[in-house]
Amino acid sequence: xxxxxxxxxxxxxxxxxxxxxxxxxxxxxxxxxxxxxxxxxxxxxxxxxxxxxxxxxxxxxxxxxxxxxxxxxxxxxxxxxxxxxxxxxxxxxxxxxxxxxxxxxxxxxxxxxxxxxxxxxxxxxxxxxxxxxxxxxxxxxxxxxxxxxxxxxxxxxxxxxxxxxxxxxxxxxxxxxxxxxxxxxxxxxxxxxxxxxxxxxxxxxxxxxxxxxxxxxxxxxxxxxxxxxxxxxxxxxxxx
Numbered sequence: 001x002x003x004x005x006x007x008x009x010x011x012x013x014x015x016x017x018x019x020x021x022x023x024x025x026x027x028x029x030x031x032x033x034x035x036x037x038x039x040x041x042x043x044x045x046x047x048x049x050x051x052x053x054x055x056x057x058x059x060x061x062x063x064x065x066x067x068x069x070x071x072x073x074x075x076x077x078x079x080x081x082x083x084x085x086x087x088x089x090x091x092x093x094x095x096x097x098x099x100x101x102x103x104x105x106x107x108x109x110x111x112x113x114x115x116x117x118x119x120x121x122x123x124x125x126x127x128x129x130x131x132x133x134x135x136x137x138x139x140x141x142x143x144x145x146x147x148x149x150x151x152x153x154x155x156x157x158x159x160x161x162x163x164x165x166x167x168x169x170x171x172x173x174x175x176x177x178x179x180x181x182x183x184x185x186x187x188x189x190x191x192x193x194x195x196x197x198x199x200x201x202x203x204x205x206x207x208x209x210x211x212x213x214x215x216x217x218x219x220x221x222x223x224x225x226x227x228x229x230x231x232x233x234x235x236x237x238x239x240x
Contacts, residue, residue, distance in 0.1 A: 004045035007036050011046065015055050015066055026056065026064040096134075097152045098125040098190060102144065113141055113217040114206045120144045124155055125190075133192040135223040146215040170210040177204045180224070187221060199224055 011032075014020045027035070032043045047064055050056045056064040105119045115121060121141040128136035140159075142150065146169060154162045163169040181202045187193065200221050207216035 003036075003038050004042045004049065007032070007038065007042065007046040008049045010036075011050060012053075012055060015050075020066050022066050022068040024066055025059075025062060026066065028063060094129040094132075095156050096127045096129070097155045098127060100124050100150065100152055100155055103141075105141075109141075114214050115141065115143065115217065122147060122150050124150070124159075126155060127190050129192075135191065137187060137190055137221040139219045139221070141217040143215045146209070146213070169215070172208055172210040172212075174205045174207045178202070179204070181221075191221075191223065193223060194225070197224065 011020070011026065020026055026032070026047075029040060029043050029047070032046075033040050036043070047056065047058070050064070051058060054067060056066055059065050101123055103121055103123045105113065105115045105117055105121060107117050109115070110117045110119075121143055124138075124140040124142065126138045126140075127134045128138065130136075142159075147163065147167065150159070150162075160171065163171060179202050180199050183193070183198060183200055187200055201224055203220045203222070205216070205218050205220075206214050207218065208214050
């Protein structure tokens, strides 16, 4: 990881955990340079990345203004695991593994997941609790030819950290679809829903390695009123 990426992540954590409050200014470039013992160019690259991702706005003559960002916002673009979001935002959460088993992909499942009929996958079902309420149901299919070994202890922690650090999988990109779906009996059984809930937000993703091979299909089902799904876009490079 390059120096500016390390500094970007450090400042990002500071923003998300309130060290640098919304609508306040980051320390000056010179102060940041002295803090991190790097060049001004490195600091400027880190700040440019923070701005590109919607954390700050450069105000001429004043510095880097921290933009308002609310907790429990899930990015539409990008490939960030739930555990990484939890660590970044600093909220308390608990993961429960409901089931983990191997299945053979049939024609019906192949149609919506993108896997070939006959492929063998891990089927992983987990709930995520925030403030002692189970508000997310994660359903994963993972190709066993790429993820040969998986257990419940790994599944309770961060499967992406395991994939990248232990298995050496180069996770590259994902295709995502977001829909508002009717609640299923499984949702009602496994999640702590409100009485008035009739729908759920479903985020379906096909995830690929750097050689464009799909190894994961995941559906993450979220309680409607608990989350916001967001992206950040800029009109022109000149606004950066």
